Amino acid sequence: MKMMALKVMAMSAVAALLATTASAQDMSAFKTGPVFAQFGPHAPVEGIGEVPGDTEFSIAFDVAKPADEGARNRGFESAARFINMHVAHGVPEENIRIAVVVHGKAVNDLLAKPDNTSADMVQVMLGEGVRFIVCGQSAAAYGVTQDDLLPGVEMALSAMTAHALLQQRGYTVNPF
Numbered sequence: 001m002k003m004m005a006l007k008v009m010a011m012s013a014v015a016a017l018l019a020t021t022a023s024a025q026d027m028s029a030f031k032t033g034p035v036f037a038q039f040g041p042h043a044p045v046e047g048i049g050e051v052p053g054d055t056e057f058s059i060a061f062d063v064a065k066p067a068d069e070g071a072r073n074r075g076f077e078s079a080a081r082f083i084n085m086h087v088a089h090g091v092p093e094e095n096i097r098i099a100v101v102v103h104g105k106a107v108n109d110l111l112a113k114p115d116n117t118s119a120d121m122v123q124v125m126l127g128e129g130v131r132f133i134v135c136g137q138s139a140a141a142y143g144v145t146q147d148d149l150l151p152g153v154e155m156a157l158s159a160m161t162a163h164a165l166l167q168q169r170g171y172t173v174n175p176f
Contacts, residue, residue, distance in 0.1 A: 075102075
């Protein structure tokens with residue numbers, strides 16, 4: 001019985017080691033740019049080539065999860081990654097329209113305050129035409145007013161309203 005238990009434990013240890021090795025990520029191929037040099041890393045994909053140059057994107061990103069302590073908001077950075085990877089693969093930057101609809105605790109990542117780790121990234125993205133739209137219902141729940149937000153950030157009645165209006169204008173929602 002002891003021998004069987006030892007075999008099971010050994011097999012479990014080997015399986016755990018293999019799972020760890022198989023799930024390890026190699027991020028060395030990921031680079032930033034060409035639009036955002038400090039953030040939005042993406043990797044080339046062999047055999048893909050360029051996306052047709054006449055492609056047009058109108059994408060809404062839905063972000064409710066706040067940034068981890070001391071980090072930039074990952075949902076915001078996903079929008080930057082989308083832009084970087086598609087421009088790098090042949091889509092003209094002017095053919096990409098991005099709106100980031102922000103609700104829940106993530107509204108705090110759009111506040112104009114010194115300790116906001118996402119502020120610099122948001123300011124750069126706003127400068128490149130990315131829209132940031134705050135859910136007015138979440139803002140009300142957290143006591144946030146338009147004056148509390150970074151310059152250029154918009155406020156909507158709700159995230160639902162923002163998404164409905166964007167969809168009427170041809171935006172699709174990115175599921176990530």
